Amino acid sequence: MKLKKNIALIDQHNKYGMWGNKFGGNFVPETLKKPIHDLEILFNKLRNDKKFIQERDDYFKNWVGSPTRFVHLNNLTNHICGAQIWAKVVSDANGGAHKIYNATVHCLLAKKAGKKFIVGDTGAGYAGKMLSMAAKKFGLKCKIFMGAKDIKRQRPNVKAMKENGAEVIPVYTGSQTLIDAVSECMRYWVSNCDTTHMCVGSTVGPNIFVKICGWSTSQISRELKKQILEEFGKIPKKLKLYNCVGGGSSSFGFWNEFMDYEKKQVEFIGVEAGGPKKSKRHAAPLTYGSKVGVLHGAMQYVVQSKEGQIEETESISAGLDYSGVSPLHCFLKDTKRARYTAASDEEALNAYKMVTKFESLRPSLEPSHAFSVAIKEAKKFDRETIIIVNSCGDAHKDKNILKAKLGYKYAQFN
Numbered sequence: 001m002k003l004k005k006n007i008a009l010i011d012q013h014n015k016y017g018m019w020g021n022k023f024g025g026n027f028v029p030e031t032l033k034k035p036i037h038d039l040e041i042l043f044n045k046l047r048n049d050k051k052f053i054q055e056r057d058d059y060f061k062n063w064v065g066s067p068t069r070f071v072h073l074n075n076l077t078n079h080i081c082g083a084q085i086w087a088k089v090v091s092d093a094n095g096g097a098h099k100i101y102n103a104t105v106h107c108l109l110a111k112k113a114g115k116k117f118i119v120g121d122t123g124a125g126y127a128g129k130m131l132s133m134a135a136k137k138f139g140l141k142c143k144i145f146m147g148a149k150d151i152k153r154q155r156p157n158v159k160a161m162k163e164n165g166a167e168v169i170p171v172y173t174g175s176q177t178l179i180d181a182v183s184e185c186m187r188y189w190v191s192n193c194d195t196t197h198m199c200v201g202s203t204v205g206p207n208i209f210v211k212i213c214g215w216s217t218s219q220i221s222r223e224l225k226k227q228i229l230e231e232f233g234k235i236p237k238k239l240k241l242y243n244c245v246g247g248g249s250s251s252f253g254f255w256n257e258f259m260d261y262e263k264k265q266v267e268f269i270g271v272e273a274g275g276p277k278k279s280k281r282h283a284a285p286l287t288y289g290s291k292v293g294v295l296h297g298a299m300q301y302v303v304q305s306k307e308g309q310i311e312e313t314e315s316i317s318a319g320l321d322y323s324g325v326s327p328l329h330c331f332l333k334d335t336k337r338a339r340y341t342a343a344s345d346e347e348a349l350n351a352y353k354m355v356t357k358f359e360s361l362r363p364s365l366e367p368s369h370a371f372s373v374a375i376k377e378a379k380k381f382d383r384e385t386i387i388i389v390n391s392c393g394d395a396h397k398d399k400n401i402l403k404a405k406l407g408y409k410y411a412q413f414n
Contacts, residue, residue: 017207123178125157127201202247217253
């Protein structure tokens with residue numbers, strides 16, 4: 001298994017849609033094969049269409065708010081006394097998170113396909129919120145499937161979805177989290193694919209959805225590469241890119257433009273959800289040696305029992321609380337291009353406290369996992385090392401959790 005240079009990673013799959021002949025694929029019901037094939041034809045045509053790319057870029061600039069800021073966290077850096085710590089503040093994007101890129105592209109595709117309805121899944125509520133915003137922007141009727149447990153802990157985003165005109169459908173099966181929302185969303189699409197476009201909220205699912213999401217979120221690294229060159233005049237010799245990993249959309253988008261650099265120059269560090277310290281449950285299949293299985297139409301590392309049954313996960317972060325992970329990340333793990341580790345709930349909360357103490361930045365609980373590991377490891381490096389953390393979401397959606405766990409002081413927003 002080897003990563004190829006000068007070929008986009010989303011295209012490094014075999015004829016069966018599998019990366020490294022091991023991850024991904026299209027394990028779907030017969031009724032979905034034609035709509036998936038039709039979507040493949042449409043996407044492959046439009047991704048090479050200059051007019052479509054220009055249309056996408058215009059929406060990214062004038063509606064999403066690209067480029068987002070690239071900032072030096074000077075106070076935090078001085079406190080740590082190690083590597084230079086920077087942040088790509090993707091939470092500046094319209095709606096407060098990276099999910100807006102994927103949602104925008106999917107709504108553009110739906111319009112090109114002549115569909116009037118769009119359906120999606122959500123965990124933290126970001127994917128659902130952004131899809132509801134984009135659907136409203138493009139005049140599409142929208143349904144969002146969301147686990148009942150996540151609806152309770154991510155109320156601000158649920159409110160936003162409804163205000164944007166989306167129908168939020170609670171999912172009461174299984175763990176009532178993201179994994180179940182994705183399952184129900186796919187079941188709905190099976191029966192309604194003639195009139196409805198499906199937006200998978202991350203780089204998971206059948207091959208084409210992995211590719212669309214990866215292509216969309218790569219806007220993050222396209223911007224970042226330009227910003228790094230403007231700031232430093234070159235790509236630094238010791239650059240480390242830290243990102244949280246749930247499904248894996250923000251991290252892939254954050255890394256993609258740097259894929260061809262040698263690991264010793266540009267290192268990718270993915271941080272999964274380790275769950276509560278006192279619990280055996282986690283959402284870290286790449287870190288804790290989970291086996292390969294099929295989930296939501298794709299082969300991937302999956303948190304599962306010895307008998308092969310998918311196990312429930314646990315994380316304070318709804319956006320990382322997922323049993324599987326993108327086939328792209330499975331491939332990056334096995335090729336050793338990326339390094340994966342995990343942060344516990346408690347470590348993420350402590351990182352949030354530290355970042356907000358020293359900087360005017362309020363990362364959501366998802367990127368707080370990445371900040372936790374970045375802060376810990378920054379102490380080991382010299383000042384020549386450049387650490388960049390993708391602050392891919394704002395903490396507004398987490399205010400109830402922050403208030404309960406850390407107190408009223410940490411749940412105040414301007």
